[in-house]
Amino acid sequence: xxxxxxxxxxxxxxxxxxxxxxxxxxxxxxxxxxxxxxxxxxxxxxxxxxxxxxxxxxxxxxxxxxxxxxxxxxxxxxxxxxxxxxxxxxxxxxxxxxxxxxxxxxxxxxxxxxxxxxxxxxxxxxxxxxxxxxxxxxxxxxxxxxxxxxxxxxxxxxxxxxxxxxxxxxxxxxxxxxxxxxxxxxxxxxxxxxxxxxxxxxxxxxxxxxxxxxxxxxxxxxxxxxxxxxxxxxxxxxxxxxxxxxxxxxxxxxxxxxxxxxxxxxxxxxxxxxxxxxxxxxxxxxxxxxxxxxxxxxxxxxxxxxxxxxxxxxxxxxxxxxxxxxxxxxxxxxxxxxxxxxxxxxxxxxxxxxxxxxxxxxxxxxxxxxxxxxxxxxxxxxxxxxxxxxxxxxxxxxxxxxxxx
Amino acid sequence: xxxxxxxxxxxxxxxxxxxxxxxxxxxxxxxxxxxxxxxxxxxxxxxxxxxxxxxxxxxxxxxxxxxxxxxxxxxxxxxxxxxxxxxxxxxxxxxxxxxxxxxxxxxxxxxxxxxxxxxxxxxxxxxxxxxxxxxxxxxxxxxxxxxxxxxxxxxxxxxxxxxxxxxxxxxxxxxxxxxxxxxxxxxxxxxxxxxxxxxxxxxxxxxxxxxxxxxxxxxxxxxxxxxxxxxxxxxxxxxxxxxxxxxxxxxxxxxxxxxxxxxxxxxxxxxxxxxxxxxxxxxxxxxxxxxxxxxxxxxxxxxxxxxxxxxxxxxxxxxxxxxxxxxxxxxxxxxxxxxxxxxxxxxxxxxxxxxxxxxxxxxxxxxxxxxxxxxxxxxxxxxxxxxxxxxxxxxxxxxxxxx
Numbered sequence: 001x002x003x004x005x006x007x008x009x010x011x012x013x014x015x016x017x018x019x020x021x022x023x024x025x026x027x028x029x030x031x032x033x034x035x036x037x038x039x040x041x042x043x044x045x046x047x048x049x050x051x052x053x054x055x056x057x058x059x060x061x062x063x064x065x066x067x068x069x070x071x072x073x074x075x076x077x078x079x080x081x082x083x084x085x086x087x088x089x090x091x092x093x094x095x096x097x098x099x100x101x102x103x104x105x106x107x108x109x110x111x112x113x114x115x116x117x118x119x120x121x122x123x124x125x126x127x128x129x130x131x132x133x134x135x136x137x138x139x140x141x142x143x144x145x146x147x148x149x150x151x152x153x154x155x156x157x158x159x160x161x162x163x164x165x166x167x168x169x170x171x172x173x174x175x176x177x178x179x180x181x182x183x184x185x186x187x188x189x190x191x192x193x194x195x196x197x198x199x200x201x202x203x204x205x206x207x208x209x210x211x212x213x214x215x216x217x218x219x220x221x222x223x224x225x226x227x228x229x230x231x232x233x234x235x236x237x238x239x240x241x242x243x244x245x246x247x248x249x250x251x252x253x254x255x256x257x258x259x260x261x262x263x264x265x266x267x268x269x270x271x272x273x274x275x276x277x278x279x280x281x282x283x284x285x286x287x288x289x290x291x292x293x294x295x296x297x298x299x300x301x302x303x304x305x306x307x308x309x310x311x312x313x314x315x316x317x318x319x320x321x322x323x324x325x326x327x328x329x330x331x332x333x334x335x336x337x338x339x340x341x342x343x344x345x346x347x348x349x350x351x352x353x354x355x356x357x358x359x360x361x362x363x364x365x366x367x368x369x370x371x372x373x374x375x376x377x378x379x380x381x382x383x384x385x386x387x388x389x390x391x392x393x394x395x396x397x398x399x400x401x402x403x404x405x
Numbered sequence: 406x407x408x409x410x411x412x413x414x415x416x417x418x419x420x421x422x423x424x425x426x427x428x429x430x431x432x433x434x435x436x437x438x439x440x441x442x443x444x445x446x447x448x449x450x451x452x453x454x455x456x457x458x459x460x461x462x463x464x465x466x467x468x469x470x471x472x473x474x475x476x477x478x479x480x481x482x483x484x485x486x487x488x489x490x491x492x493x494x495x496x497x498x499x500x501x502x503x504x505x506x507x508x509x510x511x512x513x514x515x516x517x518x519x520x521x522x523x524x525x526x527x528x529x530x531x532x533x534x535x536x537x538x539x540x541x542x543x544x545x546x547x548x549x550x551x552x553x554x555x556x557x558x559x560x561x562x563x564x565x566x567x568x569x570x571x572x573x574x575x576x577x578x579x580x581x582x583x584x585x586x587x588x589x590x591x592x593x594x595x596x597x598x599x600x601x602x603x604x605x606x607x608x609x610x611x612x613x614x615x616x617x618x619x620x621x622x623x624x625x626x627x628x629x630x631x632x633x634x635x636x637x638x639x640x641x642x643x644x645x646x647x648x649x650x651x652x653x654x655x656x657x658x659x660x661x662x663x664x665x666x667x668x669x670x671x672x673x674x675x676x677x678x679x680x681x682x683x684x685x686x687x688x689x690x691x692x693x694x695x696x697x698x699x700x701x702x703x704x705x706x707x708x709x710x711x712x713x714x715x716x717x718x719x720x721x722x723x724x725x726x727x728x729x730x731x732x733x734x735x736x737x738x739x740x741x742x743x744x745x746x747x748x749x750x751x752x753x754x755x756x757x758x759x760x761x762x763x764x765x766x767x768x769x770x771x772x773x774x775x776x777x778x779x780x781x782x783x784x785x786x787x788x789x790x791x792x793x794x795x796x797x798x799x800x801x802x803x804x805x806x807x808x
Contacts, residue, residue: 191778200771372604383593
């Protein structure tokens with residue numbers, strides 16, 4: 001919170017911060033106390049423990065992490081080139097493709113967090129955006145590209161907003177906890193997808209009955225690719241839309257009345273209400289904006305590189321849940337979410353398709369599960385940054401003691 | 406409420422005056438109306454289900470006007486459900502009905518419900534003590550993998566059950582440390598537990614079994630064959646040959662009801678969930694109670710997972726085997742209003758809808774698929790407060806700090 005005069009802030013230990021107020025206010029206080037230290041420390045600790053698991057099961061963690069690093073194309077910075085024939089460049093473009101999705105899914109969680117709500121329903125909102133993208137992208141095939149893309153993107157975003165808005169509305173009207181309602185909405189969305197793309201479903205491609213799959217979207221709805229080949233899943237312009245979303249996220253929160261109100265409700269709903277802010281309206285608005293980010297992610301994925309979706313892929317997708325780790329690691333700030341999305345995007349691609357099966361020191365099947373372990377540890381430690389701050393502060397104290405005595 | 410002495414004066418009128426009695430009677434009649442239409446009774450005329458359903462609805466309206474609105478509307482809904490099912494059943498062919506509704510369906514309902522029962526009771530213990538447990542899914546998944554691993558390596562399903570429950574308990578202990586001692590946000594912690602379990606089970610499944618099916622010949626959880634019933638016409642296939650874990654699940658519901666509501670330990674657990682400060686003041690060790698409940702929750706959820714892989718699954722495991730069952734268990738617990746009997750009823754309902762969905766697959770795959778969303782839709786409606794409000798324990802999800 002850069003607009004708070006540091007001189008007026010009473011000195012607070014993380015212990016005190018955790019004691020008072022809502023979730024978001026304690027996070028904000030810890031954020032002031034811990035800055036960038038906690039996320040970096042958290043990530044390092046998670047990688048360390050993940051490495052220990054790798055070591056304990058008889059693999060070399062250093063070469064495994066090195067292979068994942070190369071698999072994600074991060075070695076590209078040593079030999080920068082835009083030619084995707086180069087493996088590193090191709091891998092990097094694929095990592096950025098995942099990053100695009102994760103930025104938006106991370107923002108979906110982060111925005112609700114800033115209003116004091118935990119949007120665990122990013123996955124469902126992502127799917128709703130994806131379904132609408134597939135439906136409208138397949139229909140209206142006679143439209144010319146630009147209006148078609150704009151129509152589908154806007155509709156998918158609004159659909160995601162509406163889906164999350166249900167949870168916001170239930171919270172504002174009857175006080176239903178958003179965690180429970182978004183979990184339920186996730187599973188409802190998943191089963192709707194199973195129905196839509198499944199056998200006899202309205203969006204199923206009838207040509208492929210054995211392994212149910214959705215229709216292909218029309219070529220007029222496909223997003224232009226600016227790095228790589230369209231056929232080889234190149235990086236599409238949705239990447240820039242995601243970067244713009246980071247800016248929009250920052251601007252809404254920090255430069256608009258809505259953002260001010262959302263943050264005020266997040267810090268303390270009762271004080272915000274007393275100050276004349278319509279808390280209920282803000283809860284619905286914050287949830288809807290959250291859902292808009294996730295819905296946009298789903299639509300861009302459909303228009304950008306997926307083009308169709310298999311029924312069996314629905315339960316496997318976890319990008320919405322990864323968004324939780326991205327947002328928490330990024331401390332719910334625009335820059336943090338961007339960096340967190342890059343980290344998890346690299347992990348997501350570097351441990352699966354990027355990793356050369358057979359030639360790497362760790363099997364992709366192990367590595368992709370390692371991603372889940374690291375993700376879990378990151379979320380676990382971020383939630384308990386009292387611990388990490390305690391370790392960090394006692395380290396500082398240890399260093400100070402010899403100087404003072 | 407009337408006392409028993411007053412009721413004895415005039416049993417019939419006292420019974421009618423008691424809204425609880427008429428409400429439950431209405432619900433039972435509603436279910437009975439549906440039951441009339443399907444095998445084995447299968448009244449082929451529409452009259453009987455409608456008649457019984459209407460009586461159920463009237464009892465429900467009567468109850469609703471006497472102050473027990475939730476119960477009353479429940480009975481009305483049950484009556485309408487009975488009439489609807491009756492009409493549907495009389496309009497479809499007898500052979501279809503016999504393949505969808507038969508005794509096997511009841512056995513299948515219990516099989517689908519059992520992981521949910523274990524999970525919902527697990528969640529109830531944790532939440533009654535004041536710790537929200539979103540991580541049920543992960544704990545169940547741990548039980549599913551390590552249970553089948555234990556049964557494989559130990560050569561006995563009992564070893565598998567112990568190993569599986571231990572793994573869930575261990576994960577719950579880690580979660581308890583973060584949620585209770587470090588006062589981490591419980592939703593965040595539970596989410597982390599789910600990721601961790603997915604990663605750990607997936608990693609070791611590949612490391613130990615190369616991602617293939619667990620080798621055949623694993624000692625699986627046996628069924629209980631009840632000699633008197635097993636050979637009979639309808640009860641035989643329904644109840645005569647059920648898994649040990651299904652019966653254990655029934656016992657668990659009764660035991661947990663007694664523990665939570667009839668014993669001093671249960672009172673302490675509930676005190677920690679409703680008002681930990683007050684509990685602490687009278688000398689209850691809030692941390693100890695919460696640790697105990699969260700670990701118990703992990704053990705029970707994992708037991709449900711062991712049944713899933715080593716009983717229901719016949720000794721197999723696959724990645725992310727629980728596939729959201731932990732979340733349905735969570736939903737069942739909420740739908741059952743944080744009570745053992747309610748959670749049990751909700752788990753049976755959700756298990757029944759899964760069993761129906763499986764059978765409808767043959768006739769209409771797309772309708773069957775949508776049927777799977779029913780538990781989530783019902784829970785969403787329940788938390789929205791359309792049919793009465795669900796009330797979680799007052800201090801549920803709030804970390805407690807000793808003073």
